[in-house]
Amino acid sequence: MEQKYLLIPGPTPLPPEVLEATGQQMINHRSPSFAGILRRVIEGAREVFQTNHDVLPLTSSGTGGLEAAVVNTLSPGDVVLSLSCGFFGDRFADIAEAYGARVERITVEWGKPIPPEVVADRLRRDRKGEIKAILVTHNDTSTGVTNDVRAISEARENHPALLLVDGVSAVGAMDCQTDAWGLDVVVTASQKALMSPPGIALVAVGPRAWEAVQHARMPRYYFDFHEAKRYLERPVMQTPFTPAISVVYALDVALARIRQVGLANWIARHALMARATRAGVRGLGLSLLAEEPYASNAVTAVRVPEGVDVRRLIARLKEEHGVVVAGGQGPLEGKIFRIGHLGYVEQQDILAVLAALEEVLPELGFPVERGMGVKAAEKVFATTVEVPQ
């Protein structure tokens, strides 16, 4: 069956007006016309990052943005504290290691968040101030766990370590107050809560990060922050290298939509979709990987019931119901499946995936009382004040 419901944690479905913008004709990327579009995108991105400082657009996936965060602020040999509770936390640490940082890894079981007090404790013991930066994933897409980035930032107390935040699946889907929380670099990407095609990473760079850039000796060229900023500040705003123009077109329209809805409402919508998904999943008698206090607005990880073959589950959802969900990664492969509810996802999408699960699960040996998943989700939708779209 053709895909009807794309519910993976990115790329996410695009609204019709974003698709239309994506398919517009090319124009000169160094022209005043394009500068106007780019300026609106940067302004719109500043709003979702909740920052008054710089936002740099890079033509890459989110991982390219993470690499940029590392190589622009650090030097080979620098001690970096990596906080990881999943696949993407590990990746961030691997990037720093690839560029010669000495990475100390704090890891927690996949499905749990990073305890901020562990960070506070480690930093207090760093009397020489050797730790130059902390790497953290705001929301780990692999587990559907949201870290308390604000508390982690505060856990630094007076320690000077920079906080570099992977906000790829977080920014726009949950509250991420870059300036107010003192986050030094926050990275996001176009294809998550910003409901645009993949191809642009957006990187918020605060004043303490810019100081670090002056001394950072990791090699860089394509991802150089200074060049990115220098070109944005030209009389005709532009990027050093040809950007993914179609994605910039898309972001322009998508960010305008988010502004129209209001960021707080946009985040509330994500919270609602997530709550309804969790209620529905529990209604089906399934259990969740992440517990309620740190369960993600962006993606819900569901434990695969004993005896059910998750590959067959995912395949049947797609083939028989046009519902596309994601499997598990790394140690969670075969043990969970993930329902994304990021960006342009609506009530009917959530109900569709639950209804499809109600049909498929019994066929795979897990008995379900029909209607219980949908009913539980509907109850959440019914008892929540409507959120503008």
Add this chain to the structure above:
Amino acid sequence: MEQKYLLIPGPTPLPPEVLEATGQQMINHRSPSFAGILRRVIEGAREVFQTNHDVLPLTSSGTGGLEAAVVNTLSPGDVVLSLSCGFFGDRFADIAEAYGARVERITVEWGKPIPPEVVADRLRRDRKGEIKAILVTHNDTSTGVTNDVRAISEARENHPALLLVDGVSAVGAMDCQTDAWGLDVVVTASQKALMSPPGIALVAVGPRAWEAVQHARMPRYYFDFHEAKRYLERPVMQTPFTPAISVVYALDVALARIRQVGLANWIARHALMARATRAGVRGLGLSLLAEEPYASNAVTAVRVPEGVDVRRLIARLKEEHGVVVAGGQGPLEGKIFRIGHLGYVEQQDILAVLAALEEVLPELGFPVERGMGVKAAEKVFATTVEVPQ
């Protein structure tokens, strides 16, 4: 006036069916459906590169692809011979330097090509075999000069240096026989002769380059060739990081069109557009930067006549005629303007730019006999056997 004719050396105008493909809905980039598209794109790219070896898709601009070529094949301290005749040749050298290569620069006047015998001579004097790689731009977009990459490759004789080729504005627009000429790495990008939006760099990697990858110690993560290849070889073909899906959709359709036309015809079309442009420009009484034997199929650089303000020229072409051309870069700023004729450019586009020049030049103080440019170009079109589109 709205843009009607986009004649810059990239991004280039997209045909309607490519625009339509670009605006398609997102699908899971790790699904068999997307793998099918990716597989066709890689196959199509192999044909334009004229290689039977690997082609790796990277989500970045062409410059990201150049960085990938450098960091995957070299180590800090390696001696690299840079051959530069323009802005992009210099950039390639700068990238290698940023990553710690010891770069020896052979430069020629902008507007001239690299003499292959200079390369042969330098390599013969490298008795210890210190030079690990040669960097060359097949076609420098800043000058409209095409280097004889085949002769430069042959100039290595038995010297083991790798040849890394910036083919960003060349591949698809001119003959680039990656395998037959022994080119070790060739980089191109989606937004030039491949008439797709910017966002994907395609990198052809030959067997000698893969050997070098084993020993190359420049740091890399996002642009790592091994990871790119490993993911392409998974049972479901994919990329390590979320690719610019819309651009992959576009490349699929654009490369199918090139296959249908035939690569030789596609290149012949570029040669014809370039010849007609040069004839037309000369017909207007203007002079060309690059001489005929090495004038580019991709872009024609025109000297600005004495007394004409090129900014006003470019602005008027756009405002009064909807014709978008490019200015000069670096030392050629204000001295040339550039007409791109890459990708989806047709006879009428070339005639339109010439007709617009006939109108605008006299207004800016350069007398032109009306019709002479268009007539000269039409003569080229009339006397050339029609090339399929």
